[in-house]
Amino acid sequence: MELKDIIKPENLVYDKSQVQTDTIMHYCPGCSHGVVHKVIAELIGELGIQERTVGIAPVGCAVFAYNYIDVDWQEAAHGRAPAVATGVARLNPDKFVFTYQGDGDLASIGSGEIMHACNRGENILVVFINNGIYGMTGGQMAPTTLDGMVTSTTPFGRNADLNGYPMKITELIAQLPGTSYVTRQAVHNAASVRKCKRAIKKGIQNVLAKKGTSFIEVVSTCNSGWKMTPVAANKWMEDNMFPFYPLGDLKDGVKGEPVSKN
Template sequence: MMDIKEIVKPENLVYGKSELLIDTIMHYCPGCTHGVVHKLMAELIDEMGLQEKSVGVAPVGCAVFAYNYIDIDWQEAAHGRAPAIATGISRLNPEKFVFTYQGDGDLASIGAGEIIHACNRGENILVVFINNGIYGMTGGQMAPTTLEDMVTSTTPCGRDVDLNGYPLKMTELVAQLPGTSYVTRQSAQTAPAVRKCKRALKKGIRNVLDRKGTSFVEVVSTCNSGWKMSPAKANKWMEENMFPYYPLGDLKDGEKGNPVSNN
């Protein structure tokens, strides 16, 4: 049997979590991407000194309890209505950093009209869009982003595009709107991906502070419970199936009012 030796931590390497993360057990399923993105948002708000200036808007869905985990001001919104609530907060408090945190069932379905018009107006907010291709909280039903032939509780034989239509690429849609300044699609399944995602979120936050209009950061994610897979298999399935249809990278990076520029 091997001896258990003291773990030596390298110098200048910071361990632990942001003080903005509330010390409570998360309700997310093991392997869920939500917890990773929560951690990134807490780190960035902390690192950028924005705790007193930040207001998050969380709607119905798996992220409904986001206020339990990040120690900032939060506002609950009805299903899909987070962009409308964020619009009001941002316009009344232009000095604040305002963001929405929404899943695909919320943003791309009942909230499709809200997000399209908020982005078209160029509201000065950051939209964090978690796309796991399914309704995670309510039983694993088909979402607007569910892939073709993907099995869900409401498409047991797979999504049929003749019956259900095609998976909706919200990020490509909002990139066409003049009110958006930064539109990107990221992931968080590996350490390098997490670092890229954090840089994208930071850029979105900076754009809000610089009043550049709407920034939109999609995070292609897993729902291993809804997909009926282990976390490891869900990550592999996402890479092999979600990424080809929802390719990662920046779709737009410019100024509010400018035409789409692909970088």
């Protein structure tokens, strides 16, 4: 049975982007991935760049993004999406190239790739989903896991003396001269979705204008990995994630600026 047989167009309050496929998403209820997928699909359609777009997705919950956003996709090994995107963008300078990565991917095994790609100012957009946990593989501690946060590998909470400190990867990225736009957003309510969409649109436009790397972190929930209901996960994110990972622009300038806006 197809989606059109389940959801009738006359009952929808919005028109689904033609860039978003009819495939029913597999993400857990309350997951932020589906919202961000929808926003990206809408923007690609609105900007008329579907035929020019190449997405790079590595290992993680978003590995099946090609099922939901109808553009050309290239899969990458865990953490290596920025390296693959570098090759695609350099060989196809007329394309809009973006990576879609989680924190367990980008901030851990892929930390070297993302740092050097951003430092070089590769002409790509990076969408970074930060839910503070390894969502796909069992809820293990990630580099972004908060101090004291319980995960499957830190059952008594993350201990900085033992496990190190949570990594504010976006603050590090903002210091690199190759980045032109660095921001942190969320999608937990309607207002935040609108702000995130504006941010991603700006990132896309920067890539199209050859302004170097744009980096957009989306602070997200993993209610399945956090063992919470979607409502409780949103509240926990607001109370705990946002104070440590504050929302807003960190850098808005041009490639070559060595320091962040703030």
